[in-house]
Amino acid sequence: MQRISVNLKLLKEKIMEIEKDGMGLIELHIVASQIDDKLIHPTFLHLEGISDTGEYKDYESIDECPAKQYLLKNMPA
Secondary structure, three states, X not given: XXXXXXXXXXXXXXXXXXXXXXXXXXXXXXXXXXXXXXXXXXXXXXXXXXXXXOOEEEEEEEEOOOHHHHHHHHOOO
């Protein structure tokens, strides 16, 4: 099973936008990290909304936020 950790606030914002647009379904794609021209692109979650009429709308993506990185960033000093 594949899994990904993303920022909850960013995910909620995307879901609220998709809901506001009246989409009935959300398609989630986990895209693995890639190296392109020596640049490292992190794993990300790509979101697409699907309307009741079968139309797809791209809602872009949210970069992965590994739990360890999140905890270190948000721990009190």
